Amino acid sequence: MEPLHMDGQERPAPLQPLLPPLNPTPYGLFSPSLPSTSLQPSLEPQLLPEIDWIGLLSAQGGLSTDNKVAPLMEAASLVSKNGGEEEKGDKDKRKSSKMKKTTRPRFAFQTRSADDILDDGYRWRKYGQKAVKNSSYPRSYYRCTHHTCNVKKQIQRLSKDTGIVVTTYEGIHNHPCEKLMETLTPLLRQMQFLTRF
């Protein structure tokens, strides 16, 4: 598979400060009915030095150390080799995906929750778990279960403050949020019915 929007040159993803967590995406990342999870964006100026933000946000270490000041950032919105397109799975693809630095949209935020997995309305399938250095908690890897969607997320709990979960999203969903649609459909129907008169 040839990259759609690559000029053949890898480039470090220009990271920008982000104002999470309600980062607007084409279909919205978060359902309106977020559960017990309390989102904790930059409102609380915790820098959480024990989190490896560099590692989380820069694929293969593409972030310069100058950016350490901003704990919550997103990567370039460049579309990568896979961006939005489904990835035909075979081992060559796996290799090539490691070869290139990912430039997909990528951002992280922290939540204070007893549950590792916050319900963002999408369906995820876990495909891996790894113990990470300098953390007593493993990092979990999830992939969106939608056929054409290649969005991934990583979830890791802080070792210092075990109440805080760091979620890193990579990519943008190319389909509507199922739960959101479930919630909104009856409302829309009702509105359509009422506006007929």
Added chain:
DNA sequence: CGGTTTTGACCAGCGC
């Protein structure tokens, strides 16, 4: 029985 989770193995990048 189909979808999801678990988990060990594999692989590539990076630093030394």
Added chain:
DNA sequence: GCGCTGGTCAAAACCG
């Protein structure tokens, strides 16, 4: 070149 680390695969186990 080698070891470490992070990310992914895939088979087996698990679950509703």
